[in-house]
Amino acid sequence: MNRRTATGHRAASPQRGRRWSQHVTETSDAMDLDQGVFAQSSAQAIARSLKRSAERSRRRKSDPFRSAMSMLNFYINRAGHRLPATRKRRLEAAKRALRQLFHRPQPGAAR
Numbered sequence: 001m002n003r004r005t006a007t008g009h010r011a012a013s014p015q016r017g018r019r020w021s022q023h024v025t026e027t028s029d030a031m032d033l034d035q036g037v038f039a040q041s042s043a044q045a046i047a048r049s050l051k052r053s054a055e056r057s058r059r060r061k062s063d064p065f066r067s068a069m070s071m072l073n074f075y076i077n078r079a080g081h082r083l084p085a086t087r088k089r090r091l092e093a094a095k096r097a098l099r100q101l102f103h104r105p106q107p108g109a110a111r
Contacts, residue, residue: 031057031067038075043093046072050094051101065102072098 037049050072054064062070076083076091083091099106 031060031071033071038072038091041090043090043097046091046094047097047101050098065098065104068098068102069095 031053033053034049037046037053040046040049047068050068051064054060054068054071057064057067060067072091072095076088079087096106
């Protein structure tokens with residue numbers, strides 16, 4: 001039976017739980033991440049860890065840069081409004097650092 005919330009959205013199924021994004025992160029074919037990668041205190045450290053994981057992974061379906069950036073965006077998007085501003089700034093800085101590590105141009109940069 002589909003339960004609906006007051007806003008008309010389907011309520012989370014008690015069998016599935018509410019941690020599907022954690023399950024996706026742990027079991028997807030994207031790549032294997034170091035434990036606590038997104039909780040690190042430095043944007044550079046986050047970017048280096050993502051780069052290392054993406055280059056070592058044999059389960060990724062795309063090039064290392066796209067896999068690493070996708071995982072970072074997935075984490076930011078799933079955290080949503082619960083992500084504190086300081087952590088969001090650090091993760092956005094990690095995106096810039098990741099682009100530098102992979103020698104990719106920054107968005108909006110003159111070509």
